[in-house]
Amino acid sequence: MSSGGGDAKLFARGKVAELRQELNSGGKKDKNYSAKKIALKKIVANMTMSNNDMIALFPDIIDCMNLPSLEIKKMCFLFLVNYSRMKPEIALKALPILVNVR
Secondary structure, three states, X not given: OOOOOHHHHHOOOOOHHHHHHHHOOOHHHOOOOHHHHHHHHHHHHHHHXXXXXXXXXXXXXXXXXXXXXXXXXXXXXXXXXXXOOOOHHHHHHHHHHHHOOO
């Protein structure tokens, strides 16, 4: 069961520029990648609402695939599966990362 609908705020249509900024925030202070996780949850929520503007974040998502967090990798893979048919030339850039995933 959900924890009281705490994730409901993630299901607001986000603007690509704002989500990109959130995705690239955090820096070295954020050792648990919590800022990136929240941004990725918002992006996945927007994907669920058929917001195809999120495809513009493809290169940023590929950059996140190198992070050691399994939760982040899962959300990145979900994005990849969802949008790779629309932008196969960008999806090909994720192949070296996918080959080296452990």
